[in-house]
Amino acid sequence: MTVITDLRENLADVLEAVGPGSPTLCEGWDSQHLLAHLLLRETRPDAAAGIFLPPLKDRTERLLQERAEAMADPEGYARGVAEFREASPLSRRSARVDAAMNFVEYVIHREDARRGSAEATRRAAGVGPFAPDERQRVWDQLRPPLAMFAKDYPDGLELVGTDSEGRPALGSRTIRRPAAQSRVGGLVQRVVRAPSEGTFTVLEGEPVDLLLYLSGRQGAARVSRG
Incomplete structure (x- = not known):
């Protein structure tokens, strides 16, 4: 385990704790949309290209909505969290590359999920920091x-x-x-x-x-x- 893998597990634990349908700090996104964003970003770089390339934005948004809808119920959401934990994109094969690409992203999105509502904060209260010196x-x-x-x-x-x-x-x-x-x-x-x-x-x-x-x-x- 490395710092970035510990942080990834921490993020997944928070997403699991808040469950589907939980508001996030990302306007218009519930927790399943945030999870869909993370999955597209790491498992479908072709589909996530619209995050950076405006001409592809509509396609990315459509795919994100489709993934989010498939994870709107507890069973689909649990499968999505498991998929995020177990994904193996090339970026994860190097701890240095993984951290450079994902450290800040993970911390921000963890708090997006945790602080999206008072109920989400309560549900995630038992999930500790990803490292003693976080x-x-x-x-x-x-x-x-x-x-x-x-x-x-x-x-x-x-x-x-x-x-x-x-x-x-x-x-x-x-x-x-x-x-x-x-x-x-x-x-x-x-x-x-x-x-x-x-x-x-x-x-x-x-x-x-x-x-x-x-x-x-x-x-x-x-x-x-x-």
């Missing part, structure tokens, strides 16, 4: 490569990682530095400023909540903003 492992993912999540913070973004008591136990990390425009020779250039020269947005919270906030799930994330 908080640190998620914090380690919150680095500048996630700047794609920071596009809405042109004046800079800093994260402060806390423990469950709100203490800044994990330190702080600059995800995006502020940038100013200057005109040189008629060309507009982007100039990166030092942190002291810009007004950062500071987000403070536990790593999972910071990840949810940056991925557009602000309403479900316990994050304070400075």
